[in-house]
Amino acid sequence: MTYDLVIKNGTVLDPKTKLYGKKDIGIASGKIRSIENSISDNHAIDIIEAKDKLVLPGLVDLHVHVWWGVAHLAVEADPFCLERGVTTAIDAGSSGANTIAGFERYVISKAKTRILAFLHISGMGQLDNDIGELEDIRWARIEKAIEASTLHSDSIVGIKVRLSHDIVGKNDIEAFERALAVAKEINKPLMIHIGGTYNTLEQILPKMRSGDIITHSFTQRPHGILDNNNKIIDIALDAYKRNVIFDVGHGAGSFSFPVAEACLEQNIVPGTISSDIHKYNARGPVFDLLTTLSKYLYLGLSLNDVISKASYIPAEAINMDSNIGTIQIGSDADIAIVEHLKDGKFNFHDAEDNVRLGEELLVPEITLRKGERFNPKHKIHEKLIS
Template sequence: MRDMNWDLVLTGGRVVDPSLGIDRVADVAFSNKKVAAVGDGFAGSAKTVRDVSGRIVTPGLIDLHTHVYWGGTSLGIDAEAYARSSGVTTSVDTGSAGPGNFAGFRRHVIDPSQTRILVYLHVSFAGIFGFSPSIMVGESHDFRLMAPRDAADVINRNRDVIVGIKVRIGKIASGPQGIAPLDVALGLADETGMPIMCHIDEPPPSYEAVVSRLRKGDVLTHCYRPFPNSPVKGDGSVKAEVIAARERGVIFDIGHGMGSFSYKTARAMLAGDFPPDTISSDVHAYCIDGPAYDQVTTMSKFLALGVPLGSVVAASTENVARAIGRPDLGTFREGAAGDASVLSLKDGQYELEDVEGEILHADRRLFAEGVVVGGEWWHPE
């Protein structure tokens, strides 16, 4: 590697980048807001050097399921504060806004944010507008709110940040409408060439009915739900419809959240050779203090379940980038977006809970130690 005058070099860290097959101590160099190189001995050729010895360095973590329309919805958290606490450089907001209020989300939150925010636009006009511990109004209950024409227009004008369409299905989210809002979303997806992210909660409809409608590239979030509407049968085997969906290219996302991740389900799915494609937190105002907390806590739960570190990182970087059609993210390939997450893997005694109150006792967990955003060290001292 010829001598370069890089803007920033992270030196001495354990670089874990599944997209490049790298898991070793190396330097990562950034220049002109992009990844410049991964290699050895770069520290003498940089304007700024950060020694991250003893840390893990990954491509910028992507949380595929977040709610970051802060101030615009009851669910919203602050994406920049979240980046500082969880090492997430790209938050994908999943349906906080619909076509009726996306303009405010873009102007007041997405555009000013120093960290990247991408969006699954809700097919419902106002997105998730009535969600709190005291108020729970399923936006898919009322077909008057289904707004595919408006959504198509907003998508076509905002394809730089909108990566897909969100719809929520289940007894809580769609109630008397059942699976019908999914059909509206599928029509919108066909019209715009966008994938869907489908939320599923309690039946009806069934997990099997929902997943059977999804297409290659669509995302089923909350994929490790507890009973009822679990992806596994009573004997612990993976349902045939779930296996068939993966075979045709449906993406299975964790979406931990307030009520959607069970260790019992996770153990059965992993034992059935059905790991998640993507790991996400579904972080929002009512689960950021537990049980989900954040992305690194959710990742730590999978480490505690025996999933290798490389697979956990892939499910939070490379696999997510592929799901959202952004090959410039989730990798340290030369010319990729200049984002990185610096993590520590600490030994200790940690209690990690699922949504049913089961505690997993872990002897190590991940913590966020800093981020690089646009080729610059961004975490405050």
């Protein structure tokens, strides 16, 4: 067989199929056609030499904002996701029932990145930075959200609600209840954004179902998952044990090294690692998903674990096809070729100005989406280098 492209001599790591080692990958018509110890150059129209590079499944970022031009915080998906290793990006609530049709037509269908969406329970999505989308609870209309979720079921993977006081005022419980009602009706997961809620989580966490998602799990803002002694609160531990997914959602104000460290000491490990990449963190402290994963390498997770939590595990969390987030024959050639630097000095900032000095950094080299190549405009941001 002749391949359009062969990736040669890379170290392939695919956590889902437990594939790890030096392999060549043959690609034709945008699909992975073979995974061999060696593929002859004679069978390749084009070659990527990946010696000393990691060849990973195209990453799945469970929390991004890419409704550029409409949601105040959004970035464009292709430069900030696809060129940086993320082939599947899940927009977390930038759009609501009033705006999802435009998001689908002008962004989802145009971008090279595969984009899916959590629909915001607020019809406006996240339009404005100063006026919270649920300060007026009338924006949370159950029937409209169900209707939009049904009409746009190809794009919508779940429901999102943000519960911070500056976004919903005192409406946190009611907003949560309405979002949960929609998620139950459409039988898809609910993603809640915690941190700085008006009320405690007492009336929220016990109602979350297995497979629902808490994003910003490791926030330092009030009413997080730890008590004043840094011990996980009972209702959060109960949720964790019944497989509510604790997602990272780093963001500009929502990831704290001390909280993440205290959680790991208590064996509370994130279920998924997402970036919450948006306009206010793309030049730090987030930069990209690979940097967020590098922070968890610093915190002691294995390479296999961090890649799992940003590939097939988030894909399964939103019930995607079983061939997304994995390197398998027959699946789309969505592949992240990444350099794994191991003895540098990298300044990792959380969202609270805590700094950790890391030695390892995952750096995007080339990303393939359906076999098409994308290169990052820059590789390492200068602020990361100590």
